[in-house]
Amino acid sequence: MPQAKEFVMRPIGHVRSPHGKHTDVPKGLGARHVAEGKIVVEPEYELGLTDIEGMSHLYVIWVFSEAKGFSLQARPPSSSRPHGVFVTRSPRRPNPIGLTVVKLIAREGNVLHVSGVDMLDRTPVLDIKPYLSSVPSEELRRGWLDEEEARQGSAE
Amino acid sequence: MPQAKEFVMRPIGHVRSPHGKHTDVPKGLGARHVAEGKIVVEPEYELGLTDIEGMSHLYVIWVFSEAKGFSLQARPPSSSRPHGVFVTRSPRRPNPIGLTVVKLIAREGNVLHVSGVDMLDRTPVLDIKPYLSSVPSEELRRGWLDEEEARQGSAE
Numbered sequence: 001m002p003q004a005k006e007f008v009m010r011p012i013g014h015v016r017s018p019h020g021k022h023t024d025v026p027k028g029l030g031a032r033h034v035a036e037g038k039i040v041v042e043p044e045y046e047l048g049l050t051d052i053e054g055m056s057h058l059y060v061i062w063v064f065s066e067a068k069g070f071s072l073q074a075r076p077p078s079s080s081r082p083h084g085v086f087v088t089r090s091p092r093r094p095n096p097i098g099l100t101v102v103k104l105i106a107r108e109g110n111v112l113h114v115s116g117v118d119m120l121d122r123t124p125v126l127d128i129k130p131y132l133s134s135v136p137s138e139e140l141r142r143g144w145l146d147e148e149e150a151r152q153g154s155a156e
Numbered sequence: 157m158p159q160a161k162e163f164v165m166r167p168i169g170h171v172r173s174p175h176g177k178h179t180d181v182p183k184g185l186g187a188r189h190v191a192e193g194k195i196v197v198e199p200e201y202e203l204g205l206t207d208i209e210g211m212s213h214l215y216v217i218w219v220f221s222e223a224k225g226f227s228l229q230a231r232p233p234s235s236s237r238p239h240g241v242f243v244t245r246s247p248r249r250p251n252p253i254g255l256t257v258v259k260l261i262a263r264e265g266n267v268l269h270v271s272g273v274d275m276l277d278r279t280p281v282l283d284i285k286p287y288l289s290s291v292p293s294e295e296l297r298r299g300w301l302d303e304e305e306a307r308q309g310s311a312e
Contacts, residue, residue, distance in 0.1 A: 007219050009164075010162045011161075041242075045250060048241040049240045050229060050243065051239040051240055052243045054297060054298070054303075055243060057295075065163075072203040084203060086204045086208060087205070087208045094283070095217075126253060127253045132301060134291050136290070137290055140213060140287070142286065145286070
């Protein structure tokens with residue numbers, strides 16, 4: 001099965017966030033990502049934001065640009081044991097891609113004011129997509145995270 | 157603000173899907189993505205799937221590998237007018253990254269059996285992440301898509 005071996009991605013913009021370093025980002029069970037910040041889109045891509053004001057929530061796809069290498073198992077702050085990296089949000093992944101759902105507060109030209117920022121300041125952004133549907137919470141099972149919450153009694 | 161100009165991503169696996177060509181993929185208002193398929197992870201990354209069985213839903217981040225170039229405005233099949241590409245799921249984006257929420261049916265070693273596949277067969281996969289929370293539907297506004305559904309009377 002011949003396939004391209006690599007794909008080159010270039011930032012379309014970057015994040016402005018109150019989180020200057022990793023330790024500033026709330027982590028672990030019950031962590032709430034309510035920080036406000038901005039997605040600053042390069043002016044050349046501003047036309048791509050047309051009609052974004054109508055969307056309450058957006059997916060932001062970004063790069064863990066400070067991650068070095070990867071590990072196939074990761075122990076999240078909320079967990080007592082390691083899990084496969086694809087079952088965690090660890091930055092040390094084969095492709096260091098991050099995904100965050102943000103709430104759109106306002107748009108000013110090429111700048112999106114958002115809340116729910118869990119990225120570091122100046123994080124490169126690769127893509128923005130509309131958040132169009134949710135999995136109903138009653139259909140959602142979250143494996144090790146549900147178990148940890150039950151064990152630690154911190155489910156909300 | 158000095159930033160890396162590009163990031164090189166390499167597939168961790170690929171999709172097996174009943175959709176052999178673009179016209180096979182349901183599109184437009186009310187399109188339901190219920191197709192079953194597989195995410196075949198390269199054996200060298202199998203350890204990264206440890207404990208994935210407990211998750212009901214996953215994010216799959218992939219590449220529109222057949223997309224050529226991009227356009228900052230796109231007219232989705234469900235819309236009567238163009239919108240900014242970042243407010244649509246158009247494949248012709250600055251970084252041709254796709255994002256799909258799939259339901260995990262079963263795992264067999266390095267192969268995930270899933271439903272909700274809207275990718276073409278053999279689509280390269282860059283990352284898999286756990287789906288951990290939903291935006292409550294009562295908080296969700298979907299801009300042009302809500303308007304089109306209201307206009308066309310096809311809201312469900």
